Amino acid sequence: MTLAPFVLDPQLASDTVAVSQLPLCEVRLMNDKRYAWLVLVPQRAGMVEISDLPDAEQAVLWQELNRVSAALRSVAPCDKLNCGALGNIVRQLHLHVVARREGDPAWPGPVWGHSPAQPYAGHALATRCAALLDALDRGRPQTVDDR
């Protein structure tokens, strides 16, 4: 059997920038300066619902969600994380993790569909990506070599 290659959905590609590649998911940052907002995209072709992933890969997805959530919180302290897998517009399986603050533009409603993104300006996007990459790296599971 030949597996179809994974190709990132063009809408996700245009709304977000790549931050890091974990074993299962690419971690991408939503280009919206109003929210610290990450998107995990399992690098598997043809997935739409979480349950489309084999059980073993679902387990990896949840480990990676924990790791990404901790990294996001360390970079962007927040009052509440919002996690969601919607996919009404972009069907390719992807998981949002958003650091919400009381009083942010969409608070207390969801960010999805609230209002058009406001892209980062200047070096702010690169700075945030670097901070996230560093936090993700600090949170990587230890191997024997690390000890």
Place this chain on the structure above:
Amino acid sequence: MTLAPFVLDPQLASDTVAVSQLPLCEVRLMNDKRYAWLVLVPQRAGMVEISDLPDAEQAVLWQELNRVSAALRSVAPCDKLNCGALGNIVRQLHLHVVARREGDPAWPGPVWGHSPAQPYAGHALATRCAALLDALDRGRPQTVDDR
């Protein structure tokens, strides 16, 4: 150590009705006839974020999400499931699973915060709960005694 007893948040209690009790979560139906919409509430006191649950209970949560998702789809065929853990208003950890149809009132936006619920009328709530309970029971993990 004495564990605090779990008490369901009063807002969740008033918005939803109990359908079933799984090993970790109570499964509740949102009383909004416009959507087939379930809420999983881990029966653990003091939990706010998914990562507050111990790893072993997170694993149970995801198993129960799969089981509930399958039951929901069998009762309410849909175009897309929407799963979300928000908690901006009700902080007690809970996970939404909503069967979305193209053209439903909030489509393609999220259901959260869209508009006030429209309660089920007559026997419709009981009928839906019974169908969900039956579907959840068909999807329960097999034990040796079941074979």
